[in-house]
Amino acid sequence: xxxxxxxxxxxxxxxxxxxxxxxxxxxxxxxxxxxxxxxxxxxxxxxxxxxxxxxxxxxxxxxxxxxxxxxxxxxxxxxxxxxxxxxxxxxxxxxxxxxxxxxxxxxxxxxxxxxxxxxxxxxxxxxxxxxxxxxxxxxxxxxxxxxxxxxxxxxxxxxxxxxxxxxxxxxxxxxxxxxxxxxxxxxxxxxxxxxxxxxxxxxxxxxxxxxxxxxxxxxxxxxxxxxxxxxxxxxxxxxxxxxxxxxxxxxxxxxxxxxxxxxxxxxxxxxxxxxxxxxxxxxxxxxxxxxxxxxxxxxxxxxxxxxxxxxxxxxxxxxxxxxxxxxxxxxxxxxxxxxxxxxxxxxxxxxxxxxxxxxxxxxxxxxxxxxxxxxxxxxxxxxxx
Numbered sequence: 001x002x003x004x005x006x007x008x009x010x011x012x013x014x015x016x017x018x019x020x021x022x023x024x025x026x027x028x029x030x031x032x033x034x035x036x037x038x039x040x041x042x043x044x045x046x047x048x049x050x051x052x053x054x055x056x057x058x059x060x061x062x063x064x065x066x067x068x069x070x071x072x073x074x075x076x077x078x079x080x081x082x083x084x085x086x087x088x089x090x091x092x093x094x095x096x097x098x099x100x101x102x103x104x105x106x107x108x109x110x111x112x113x114x115x116x117x118x119x120x121x122x123x124x125x126x127x128x129x130x131x132x133x134x135x136x137x138x139x140x141x142x143x144x145x146x147x148x149x150x151x152x153x154x155x156x157x158x159x160x161x162x163x164x165x166x167x168x169x170x171x172x173x174x175x176x177x178x179x180x181x182x183x184x185x186x187x188x189x190x191x192x193x194x195x196x197x198x199x200x201x202x203x204x205x206x207x208x209x210x211x212x213x214x215x216x217x218x219x220x221x222x223x224x225x226x227x228x229x230x231x232x233x234x235x236x237x238x239x240x241x242x243x244x245x246x247x248x249x250x251x252x253x254x255x256x257x258x259x260x261x262x263x264x265x266x267x268x269x270x271x272x273x274x275x276x277x278x279x280x281x282x283x284x285x286x287x288x289x290x291x292x293x294x295x296x297x298x299x300x301x302x303x304x305x306x307x308x309x310x311x312x313x314x315x316x317x318x319x320x321x322x323x324x325x326x327x328x329x330x331x332x333x334x335x336x337x338x339x340x341x342x343x344x345x346x347x348x349x350x351x352x353x354x355x356x357x358x359x360x361x362x363x364x365x366x367x368x369x370x371x372x373x374x375x376x377x378x379x380x381x382x383x384x385x
Contacts, residue, residue: 019118024164028119028135033082036089036096036109046133047080048155050146053120053127055086056095056102061126064143065105071151072107078155085111086125123167130154130162141165185210188258191273196250204228206263215255215266222247222274223374226282229271230374231264235320236327238374239287246278247376280378289371291327292350292364296334299361307340307360315341322347328364329371 033041052068054061072081085092092111096102120129126143139162153159177183202219217225227234255270275281294316312330319328324347342356354363
């Protein structure tokens with residue numbers, strides 16, 4: 001009589017308070033459950049248990065019912081699959097009476113079992129708990145792990161370690177990914193675009209962070225960003241478009257991608273992002289442009305200490321990078337040749353540049369030439385930034 005009273009008190013204790021959640025290798029503190037039809041389900045014995053936590057509103061759970069029934073039929077007395085519904089008994093009973101797929105179910109069902117829910121807390125279903133004949137938890141998995149091969153290994157004692165299903169409680173689906181550590185770490189492809197930031201300089205490059213490749217550009221104009229994406233030095237080689245003032249404002253851009261992504265692909269995606277952000281298309285196009293051609297003249301013997309050795313193409317590229325400079329091109333026949341040339345560090349007019357060039361045997365001459373220049377073609381259906 002004392003033993004009976006103790007057993008009743010133990011059951012009351014289990015159902016009267018929340019239980020410590022169980023993990024793999026913990027022992028189930030229950031030996032029986034109440035099924036939906038009122039019968040007692042004894043858990044001890046020679047059967048391996050598979051507790052399938054499900055919801056009557058879960059399409060994947062419902063679709064898995066025939067598979068679970070087939071496994072039960074295949075393994076017979078060696079396996080016991082028990083369905084654990086989270087909804088109230090009345091709703092669960094109505095579901096199994098009326099649902100086309102559920103009508104053929106032959107597995108035992110429990111409903112709204114508070115003790116099981118506290119022992120195996122979860123937010124996503126199906127949620128599978130694998131328990132051996134000694135009532136020890138061997139695995140806690142998602143539904144995808146319930147395969148014939150895994151069940152066979154489970155029953156024969158050969159089940160390898162399965163990935164443990166770990167649901168994140170209280171996840172905020174409406175919060176930005178950037179403030180969710182779990183999502184931030186899981187990102188494969190991600191791009192961010194924003195305005196310039198005062199108090200810091202400008203920079204661009206490609207590096208690797210957390211096994212992802214990252215292309216970044218900080219405080220660069222839209223034109224310069226397009227230069228990075230198009231793999232072209234633009235500088236002053238652009239079609240004047242005064243109405244598109246946003247092209248000269250500063251922006252910050254970041255693109256992260258899986259490790260090993262080729263730089264050319266990164267820049268292709270960057271170009272697409274920029275086109276979306278600015279609602280148009282930036283491109284390099286051959287256009288007849290007014291420019292100044294750097295030509296060699298007779299004479300010019302400035303001392304070496306007054307200038308600097310440089311290839312013509314590098315010298316003109318430097319000048320074209322200075323804001324406000326006229327567009328300058330070099331004589332293509334001499335582009336790769338090094339000369340002693342004047343050092344010019346700030347924007348200047350053509351006359352001033354020619355005065356600096358004269359002692360070195362060069363001058364700028366006005367011309368019209370077809371040149372590869374940057375052009376932005378805006379979309380007409382939406383307003384640009």
